[in-house]
Amino acid sequence: MNEDTTKLSRRNFFKAGTVLASGVAIASTLAPYDGLLFAAEAPGAKGKWYGIGIDINKCIGCGKCANACKQENNVPKDPFYFRSWVEQYTIKNDGSILVESPNGGIDGFKQSVPDGDIYKSFFVPKMCNHCAKSPCTQVCPVGATFETEEGIVLVDETYCIGCRYCVQACPYGCRYIHPEKGTVDKCTLCFHRLKKGLQPACFEICPTEARIFGDLNDPKSKLNYFLKNHTCMVIKPHLNTGSKLFYNALTPEVR
Amino acid sequence: MTEHLQNLYEVLSKVEGYVYPNEIELNWSILIVLYPYITGLVAGAFILASLERIFKVRILKPTYGIALLTAFSFMLVATMPLVSHLGKPLRAYEIMITPHSSSAMAIFGFVYLWYLMVVLFLEIWFDYRRDMVIWANGTTGFKRFLYKLLSLWTTDISPKAVALDDRIGYIVTVIGVPSAFLLHGYVGFIFGSIKANPWWSTVLMPVIFLFSAMVSGIALVMLIYIVLSKIRKQIVDMDCLDTIAKYLFYILIIDFTLEGLDQIHRIYVAEESFEALHKLVFGKLFYSLFIYQGLMGTIVPLLTLGTLQFYKPKAKIRRAIYLILPVLVLMGIFFMRWNVVIGGQLFSKSFYGYTTFKTGLIGTEGYLMAATWLIVPFLILSFLLWLLPPWKKIETSHE
Numbered sequence: 001m002n003e004d005t006t007k008l009s010r011r012n013f014f015k016a017g018t019v020l021a022s023g024v025a026i027a028s029t030l031a032p033y034d035g036l037l038f039a040a041e042a043p044g045a046k047g048k049w050y051g052i053g054i055d056i057n058k059c060i061g062c063g064k065c066a067n068a069c070k071q072e073n074n075v076p077k078d079p080f081y082f083r084s085w086v087e088q089y090t091i092k093n094d095g096s097i098l099v100e101s102p103n104g105g106i107d108g109f110k111q112s113v114p115d116g117d118i119y120k121s122f123f124v125p126k127m128c129n130h131c132a133k134s135p136c137t138q139v140c141p142v143g144a145t146f147e148t149e150e151g152i153v154l155v156d157e158t159y160c161i162g163c164r165y166c167v168q169a170c171p172y173g174c175r176y177i178h179p180e181k182g183t184v185d186k187c188t189l190c191f192h193r194l195k196k197g198l199q200p201a202c203f204e205i206c207p208t209e210a211r212i213f214g215d216l217n218d219p220k221s222k223l224n225y226f227l228k229n230h231t232c233m234v235i236k237p238h239l240n241t242g243s244k245l246f247y248n249a250l251t252p253e254v255r
Numbered sequence: 256m257t258e259h260l261q262n263l264y265e266v267l268s269k270v271e272g273y274v275y276p277n278e279i280e281l282n283w284s285i286l287i288v289l290y291p292y293i294t295g296l297v298a299g300a301f302i303l304a305s306l307e308r309i310f311k312v313r314i315l316k317p318t319y320g321i322a323l324l325t326a327f328s329f330m331l332v333a334t335m336p337l338v339s340h341l342g343k344p345l346r347a348y349e350i351m352i353t354p355h356s357s358s359a360m361a362i363f364g365f366v367y368l369w370y371l372m373v374v375l376f377l378e379i380w381f382d383y384r385r386d387m388v389i390w391a392n393g394t395t396g397f398k399r400f401l402y403k404l405l406s407l408w409t410t411d412i413s414p415k416a417v418a419l420d421d422r423i424g425y426i427v428t429v430i431g432v433p434s435a436f437l438l439h440g441y442v443g444f445i446f447g448s449i450k451a452n453p454w455w456s457t458v459l460m461p462v463i464f465l466f467s468a469m470v471s472g473i474a475l476v477m478l479i480y481i482v483l484s485k486i487r488k489q490i491v492d493m494d495c496l497d498t499i500a501k502y503l504f505y506i507l508i509i510d511f512t513l514e515g516l517d518q519i520h521r522i523y524v525a526e527e528s529f530e531a532l533h534k535l536v537f538g539k540l541f542y543s544l545f546i547y548q549g550l551m552g553t554i555v556p557l558l559t560l561g562t563l564q565f566y567k568p569k570a571k572i573r574r575a576i577y578l579i580l581p582v583l584v585l586m587g588i589f590f591m592r593w594n595v596v597i598g599g600q601l602f603s604k605s606f607y608g609y610t611t612f613k614t615g616l617i618g619t620e621g622y623l624m625a626a627t628w629l630i631v632p633f634l635i636l637s638f639l640l641w642l643l644p645p646w647k648k649i650e651t652s653h654e
Contacts, residue, residue: 078260078263078264079267079276079279080263080267080276080277080279080280081276081277082276082277085275085276087273097607098273099272099273099605099607099608100273101273101276104276126275135449135450135451137357138357138358139357139358139359139360139448139449140355140358141350141354141355141358141360141361141363142346142349142350142353142354142355142358142361143353143355143358159346159349160342160343160346161341161342161343161346161347161349161350162341162342162343162346163337163341163342163350163360164282164283164342165358165360165445167277167282168282168283168449168451168452168600169449169451170451171450171451171604172275172604173274173275173276173277173278173603173604173605174277175277176277176280177280177282177342179257179259179260181342182341182342182343183342183343184342239450239451255604255605255606255607
């Protein structure tokens with residue numbers, strides 16, 4: 001009887017061992033995909049691979065970034081069209097959350113909640129996440145929107161048919177239909193400026209350096225330094241969009 | 256300021272809570288409600304026709320031709336709401352010549368063309384070829400030319416040739432049934448695959464779309480058959496209507512179960528979006544979801560049709576019921592599309608607020624445009640019924 005049990009347990013041991021070993025083997029092949037932070041896997045080590053860092057602790061809600069973006073990129077002035085905007089979060093003492101973004105924050109913010117009722121308040125600048133697995137690019141029926149080698153999501157407006165499927169597919173609300181052109185419009189990370197060696201307009205104008213922009217492939221870049229020294233997160237990580245917009249001090253109420 | 260901007264400023268003043276600034280504008284408007292609605296009518300009507308043809312439900316014979324021509328008329332118009340809502344309608348052909356392989360929408364053109372040209376067109380052509388040859392001989396002038404043209408100047412109506420027509424027609428129908436499933440299941444996939452939108456993103460969406468399509472298509476053919484009989488002063492075939500009603504009942508049960516399952520699953524798992532959607536359903540969608548779609552479009556027809564399976568009132572009363580029920584069902588399915596398409600854009604993807612739907616009477620996305628695309632298929636159908644009247648066909652047994 002005892003012998004039988006030994007045999008059985010030995011067999012079980014081998015069984016469990018095999019399962020465990022193959023599990024580890026499989027997991028190790030998957031290892032390169034496990035990083036949440038770098039869910040956005042660069043296509044190759046060569047060349048630039050742009051990402052964005054935003055330090056929520058440093059944003060003062062001046063709205064200059066949103067304004068600079070509109071001016072630099074001829075975004076319509078009406079409050080329904082934004083490539084870049086700022087949200088003000090106010091968490092009240094009773095736990096309720098108030099989010100506001102009057103005119104995208106361009107005219108600045110006024111706190112509508114009395115000081116005594118505020119638990120905490122902060123600003124979150126928003127813009128295209130330039131996702132590496134961008135749902136908007138996936139759904140475009142004609143391929144008018146695409147990801148460049150540098151990891152920037154762009155739109156060919158001479159090709160876009162204006163079906164608005166990408167607007168529906170973007171989880172972050174970063175796309176709109178240009179009212180005059182009839183085609184979709186979004187943040188280009190000021191591609192025209194990058195090509196001249198300049199920073200995107202919203203980065204250049206930020207007075208507190210809350211926005212960090214750089215090459216994820218370059219270990220010495222300012223962005224990589226920022227990512228290593230802060231606890232950064234992307235918005236809606238469960239959607240697995242490979243977002244490359246990393247926030248420091250991001251809290252779950254920011255969506 | 257343009258009317259569009261004026262509308263947006265009005266919507267802005269009605270925003271509840273917080274929505275991303277780009278979400279104030281509803282991107283898919285009433286025309287995109289019509290698109291799955293019309294495509295659904297096509298798929299449903301075709302499936303009813305194939306019940307007679309493939310599954311040999313002979314009792315449905317009086318509606319076979321009507322169902323086919325209805326499917327064809329609506330199919331011709333199905334893309335029009337899509338094209339007229341594009342920001343750049345003149346570039347619509349790009350979707351056909353440079354399709355993007357990872358896009359669910361890019362496949363639409365091919366599924367559509369396959370269904371329109373290969374399935375519907377061929378089936379009707381083989382079904383009517385002999386009759387067109389005969390009608391061409393019995394008419395003169397333009398109509399004669401039209402029949403000659405449509406029959407491609409073929410003249411062979413020997414029993415052998417007709418048997419071949421029938422055989423090919425049958426094969427096309429056999430291919431057609433999965434194609435109809437593909438067409439409408441696929442329309443559901445366009446919505447179901449958008450992971451950014453929790454109201455749309457469900458694996459059940461293609462199946463729900465498919466069964467609701469069958470419900471709406473069957474109801475439409477039922478209605479057209481009754482109205483046509485009235486116009487032609489013919490007596491309606493009550494056995495045929497009873498059978499259609501029976502199928503409508505069965506498929507309505509499946510549709511209701513699937514939609515119920517979807518909602519129960521949402522309530523039970525209560526994901527991140529639950530509170531926002533709960534407020535949406537009991538707020539802005541209350542009437543369109545619970546009253547128009549749920550009560551009037553589903554529960555009332557279900558109970559009535561269910562009762563008719565056990566208790567048969569006089570033919571006159573049944574006829575009246577069969578006239579009213581399809582109208583209710585068609586309205587219910589229209590609001591089902593509405594609740595999906597418009598409902599899915601009323602809440603913010605931040606789950607912090609809601610925008611409002613507003614469209615004008617005129618304009619490319621207005622109610623008049625929408626009404627046009629709903630009326631045009633009936634005009635096409637009237638023309639087709641004049642040109643190819645199913646009741647003047649020589650009886651074939653479709654064996």
